[in-house]
Amino acid sequence: MLTNRQLQILQVIVDDFVSSAQPVGSRQISKKDWITFSPATIRNEMADLEELGFLEKTHTSSGRVPSEKGYRFYVDHLLQPQIMSADEVSQIQSVFKRQIVEAEQLIKESANILSELTTYTTVLLGPDVQRHKVKRFQIVPLSEDSAVAIIVTDNGHVENRVFTLPEGFNPSDIEKMVNILNDRLSGVSLQDLHLKLELEALAVLRQHIHTADAVIQSLMQVASGQKEGKVYYAGKTNMLNQPEFHDLNKVRMFMELMDKDSQVQNLFKPLDSGIQIRIGSENNHLAIENCSVITASFGAGEERGSIAIIGPTRMDYQRVVTIMDLMRRGLSNALSHRNDSL
Amino acid sequence: MLTNRQLQILQVIVDDFVSSAQPVGSRQISKKDWITFSPATIRNEMADLEELGFLEKTHTSSGRVPSEKGYRFYVDHLLQPQIMSADEVSQIQSVFKRQIVEAEQLIKESANILSELTTYTTVLLGPDVQRHKVKRFQIVPLSEDSAVAIIVTDNGHVENRVFTLPEGFNPSDIEKMVNILNDRLSGVSLQDLHLKLELEALAVLRQHIHTADAVIQSLMQVASGQKEGKVYYAGKTNMLNQPEFHDLNKVRMFMELMDKDSQVQNLFKPLDSGIQIRIGSENNHLAIENCSVITASFGAGEERGSIAIIGPTRMDYQRVVTIMDLMRRGLSNALSHRNDSL
DNA sequence: TGTTAGCACTCGTCGAATACGAGTGCTAAT
DNA sequence: ATTAGCACTCGTATTCGACGAGTGCTAACA
Numbered sequence A, B: 001m002l003t004n005r006q007l008q009i010l011q012v013i014v015d016d017f018v019s020s021a022q023p024v025g026s027r028q029i030s031k032k033d034w035i036t037f038s039p040a041t042i043r044n045e046m047a048d049l050e051e052l053g054f055l056e057k058t059h060t061s062s063g064r065v066p067s068e069k070g071y072r073f074y075v076d077h078l079l080q081p082q083i084m085s086a087d088e089v090s091q092i093q094s095v096f097k098r099q100i101v102e103a104e105q106l107i108k109e110s111a112n113i114l115s116e117l118t119t120y121t122t123v124l125l126g127p128d129v130q131r132h133k134v135k136r137f138q139i140v141p142l143s144e145d146s147a148v149a150i151i152v153t154d155n156g157h158v159e160n161r162v163f164t165l166p167e168g169f170n171p172s173d174i175e176k177m178v179n180i181l182n183d184r185l186s187g188v189s190l191q192d193l194h195l196k197l198e199l200e201a202l203a204v205l206r207q208h209i210h211t212a213d214a215v216i217q218s219l220m221q222v223a224s225g226q227k228e229g230k231v232y233y234a235g236k237t238n239m240l241n242q243p244e245f246h247d248l249n250k251v252r253m254f255m256e257l258m259d260k261d262s263q264v265q266n267l268f269k270p271l272d273s274g275i276q277i278r279i280g281s282e283n284n285h286l287a288i289e290n291c292s293v294i295t296a297s298f299g300a301g302e303e304r305g306s307i308a309i310i311g312p313t314r315m316d317y318q319r320v321v322t323i324m325d326l327m328r329r330g331l332s333n334a335l336s337h338r339n340d341s342l
Numbered sequence C: 001t002g003t004t005a006g007c008a009c010t011c012g013t014c015g016a017a018t019a020c021g022a023g024t025g026c027t028a029a030t
Numbered sequence D: 001a002t003t004a005g006c007a008c009t010c011g012t013a014t015t016c017g018a019c020g021a022g023t024g025c026t027a028a029c030a
Helices: A004-020 A026-031 A039-051 A068-078 A086-097 A103-118 A173-185 A190-208 A212-223 A236-241 A248-258 A261-268 A317-337 B004-020 B026-031 B039-051 B068-078 B086-097 B103-118 B173-185 B190-208 B212-223 B236-241 B248-258 B261-268 B317-337
Strands: A055-057 A064-066 A121-125 A134-141 A146-153 A158-164 A231-234 A276-279 A291-300 A303-312 B055-057 B064-066 B121-125 B134-141 B146-153 B158-164 B231-234 B276-279 B291-300 B303-312
Touching: A004 A026, A004 A039, A004 A064, A004 A068, A026 A039, A039 A055, A039 A064, A064 A068, A068 A276, A068 A317, A086 A103, A086 A317, A103 A121, A103 A231, A103 A303, A103 A317, A121 A236, A121 A261, A134 A173, A134 B134, A146 A190, A146 A212, A146 B146, A158 A212, A158 B158, A173 A190, A173 A212, A190 A212, A231 A261, A236 A248, A236 A303, A236 B248, A248 A261, A248 B236, A248 B248, A261 A291, A261 A303, A291 A317, A303 A317, B004 B026, B004 B039, B004 B064, B004 B068, B026 B039, B039 B055, B039 B064, B064 B068, B068 B276, B068 B317, B086 B103, B086 B317, B103 B121, B103 B231, B103 B303, B103 B317, B121 B236, B121 B261, B134 B173, B146 B190, B146 B212, B158 B212, B173 B190, B173 B212, B190 B212, B231 B261, B236 B248, B236 B303, B248 B261, B261 B291, B261 B303, B291 B317, B303 B317
Parallel strands: none
Antiparallel strands: A055 A064, A121 A231, A121 A303, A134 A146, A146 A158, A276 A291, A291 A303, B055 B064, B121 B231, B121 B303, B134 B146, B146 B158, B276 B291, B291 B303
């Protein structure tokens, strides 16, 4: 167990390093007016903390830097809620006060404000479309041999895709077919749709319509169109201002990662609904081995999305956590009041 | 007018500098076996070319580098079509040979191949949605007080948006309304829709439906949903491999630009349908003042999109132009065969 | 026994001095 | 008109020493 003095020192080191990006030395610590002991004592304690794995040195003789374990301890035990300036609070709330035209717009702006306020990179993951339920099928013929299939979900999301009509398809069959589909499959979630189309609808349609098989194939593609929710980014380039990204190679790896929605989705998905912090190697990805990711989810009922803020491990955890909490509450609230689409 | 010898020298300088990124000196030029004159002669010619503004020096005494004017002259007069390896040609054609599931997919893959083959950044601008014509309106009620409005265009594109139903709206009016809209407004282009909704449809609807005004408002929003065509990117990070982007500031500016669809759209839109090259400051944008942009458009009839490839001014113009030409032909072909949506 | 002052030592950074080499411009010879 | 020869320029890489921030250890102190 750490002594009280060690806790104090660890806290100062993390706080100082976070704001200055420079290794912090014993003298610097002793200058704080609530630190009552001498640099020499601090050096001794620091040596102990280093032995315990909470601190590191960049070279034999320069100040200490928190290790991953140090950050981990800090976020687990030393985090204190921070007071935000009224100005910043109102900046966050301004998004929610305005009449929300559409959920998508709301989310984009939230992401922008988050990355402005934190100076880090923000990723917002939209709700998982696959969970939504079918509200209505629609097929609109475009020409002799093509049509667009449309699926509207219960929350107003619209999936659509153009497909080629099979040879010998009778255009007047469309209405019949759409009716059958709507009868049978309303309320089925998109993720189940694939199966139900094949098991239930196919048999019935075959009885009525000549070329059902080909059309069903196309419909199945519509259903699986968007495998995962949308991803919104903000402040991608903020990372370039961080001194730890002065290395072009790191920049490249980071940017490449941020260009791949699917990877981002996996890496930044929260594991439960609280606010979570993953530090450095805990992220299990080379491109962000020196980054921390703070995630939270928001939403109401089935309609859940999540926020991720990515910064260097040397990031202002206290501030980000408080901002994040404000934002997730605001978003949840706004989304449950008007249950719009994404 | 430039002498034959000067042309030769300019050509060698551009070609060499493009591939090596190093200023090229007189000795290096004289080594080429089709160059018959001595380094000293070359030095004299180079001094003249510099005076004419085609070449520059990086410092008083090191090799020459093409100036913007030099590149301009090169692309205008010295460009020779290049022979591509059979391997590369087949790589391009492979995209078009496969059965195209959807135009969007086709375009994404084209962009990827372009940036792979060129090692530069590719931007593909989709067709301008605003030109498409309304094929069908649809309104699907979601709950007591909300519904989603859908517009299908003649090429299969689908625009949609959730809107709040006005107080006292009679759900059974929806069908009536949709019928009127489809009757009156089929074939109207999206860009005209705004106007026509207001001038023609509104009056008619008012006669039949109590709360028409509010609904029309929402429909107008749907129509203007996507102001401009979609933008697809590939190889954004390729630029980081170029030695001229070893400067973090340039990287930041470039990346920030590439995150703003609307700016990208303006900068990279081709002015006519041929292959165009804009060099350095001709782009009128600080973030790409050391870049060249090569654009071309593709498509059939109204369904036009465009390709832009962005690289450093020191870019392999010959190669890019030939690749671009292959690609634009391929895309035009593929799109006119199946007139799919974007 | 815990704390602190003092001091030798380490290491990274910065600036000056130096050597090197690639390339030019000019002059004079062909 | 062309070219060989040569002095000169300038960027890069390397070395060296001075400087300073910071440590670890020892010995003195409360």
